[in-house]
Amino acid sequence: MVLQTNKMKRLRGILSEHYGEENIVSLREMVEKVSKISKIHVRVCNDTNYDEITLKGVDGDGIVKIITDTEHKPANSSALERQRLHKGDLVFNYRGKIATVGLINHEHDKPLVGNHGMMKITFAQERKEDTPKYVQTYLQTNLIKTFLFSVMENNTLSTELIYSLPIPKFEEIGGFSAFTTLVTRRQEITKKLEELLAQSQQRESEILLIHKNSLDKLSDVNTKDNAIIAELKSLYTKMELFTPKESNFYSHSFDDLYKG
Numbered sequence: 001m002v003l004q005t006n007k008m009k010r011l012r013g014i015l016s017e018h019y020g021e022e023n024i025v026s027l028r029e030m031v032e033k034v035s036k037i038s039k040i041h042v043r044v045c046n047d048t049n050y051d052e053i054t055l056k057g058v059d060g061d062g063i064v065k066i067i068t069d070t071e072h073k074p075a076n077s078s079a080l081e082r083q084r085l086h087k088g089d090l091v092f093n094y095r096g097k098i099a100t101v102g103l104i105n106h107e108h109d110k111p112l113v114g115n116h117g118m119m120k121i122t123f124a125q126e127r128k129e130d131t132p133k134y135v136q137t138y139l140q141t142n143l144i145k146t147f148l149f150s151v152m153e154n155n156t157l158s159t160e161l162i163y164s165l166p167i168p169k170f171e172e173i174g175g176f177s178a179f180t181t182l183v184t185r186r187q188e189i190t191k192k193l194e195e196l197l198a199q200s201q202q203r204e205s206e207i208l209l210i211h212k213n214s215l216d217k218l219s220d221v222n223t224k225d226n227a228i229i230a231e232l233k234s235l236y237t238k239m240e241l242f243t244p245k246e247s248n249f250y251s252h253s254f255d256d257l258y259k260g
Contacts, residue, residue: 004151004161011147012166019168028163030131030170032124035159036094037083039116040075047077050111053085055093055100055118062136064091064102066112080111085120088128090136094119094157098148101139103132119159127172134170 015024027034040050050072057065085091085104091114092101104112114120123131138144144165148157 004153007147007151008164008166011143014143015166015168023169024166025169026163027121027135027165027167030123030127030135030167031121031163032127033122034162035120035122037091037114037116037118037120038079040079040083040113041073042076042079045074045076047075047080048072050075050080050113051108053091053102053104053112053114055091055102058100058102061105062101062103062133063105066108075113080113083111083113085112085114086122088123088132090121090132090139091118092139093117096155098139098145098157101136103136119157119162121162129172131170131172135167138167 012021012024048071052067052070052072053064054067055064059065085108087104087107089104090101091104092098095117121132121135139148148161148165151161
């Protein structure tokens with residue numbers, strides 16, 4: 001628990017560095033409820049009029065796949081209603097590695113449920129338009145996936161940990177014009193990378209001239225080039241933090257990625 005708390009503070013510090021401490025809140029302030037999906041095959045089971053979702057078929061927009069072509073086992077009607085998923089809900093596996101966060105993008109005629117290894121995040125009605133997509137994207141950035149993997153207890157995430165997760169503020173205003181915190185940061189880094197690459201190309205031309213005119217100035221060239229390369233490496237690392245990515249993620253620990 002102490003380790004979790006320390007890493008949570010560290011994560012908040014990283015976010016504050018980029019967005020300002022006053023713009024960091026806990027996920028609790030954005031969501032209505034975080035809960036684990038319970039079993040539906042309990043007690044009296046005689047209801048087969050429902051559909052299930054799978055995270056294996058999430059499409060490019062993050063929308064979950066609904067399994068409708070399979071005969072479902074009888075389930076408890078009351079459990080089905082309690083665990084029913086609605087438009088705007090987010091779902092993900094809370095055991096093991098969190099590879100995918102899926103979004104429910106519309107209301108389903110039948111009760112729609114996930115399996116009991118999933119956790120779901122629900123949002124208030126006034127938060128169902130853009131906020132779910134914002135939180136979905138945030139949870140799948142390298143920074144947050146690395147953090148969550150590093151603080152699991154017994155290979156499991158708790159609802160309280162998700163509630164406490166620091167996140168940049170986001171206000172629902174009915175359009176993705178508000179969806180700028182992560183995207184803008186990435187655009188800024190991209191622009192800086194382009195500027196540095198241009199500088200690097202210019203340095204190549206300068207080096208050719210120096211080779212022709214004065215070899216004793218090469219040490220100065222190396223110093224400037226090393227500075228450009230160091231800044232490029234730093235920016236590539238930062239860009240990776242704010243870019244959702246599935247692969248090559250769990251080979252690093254939170255401490256490895258965020259030293260200093």
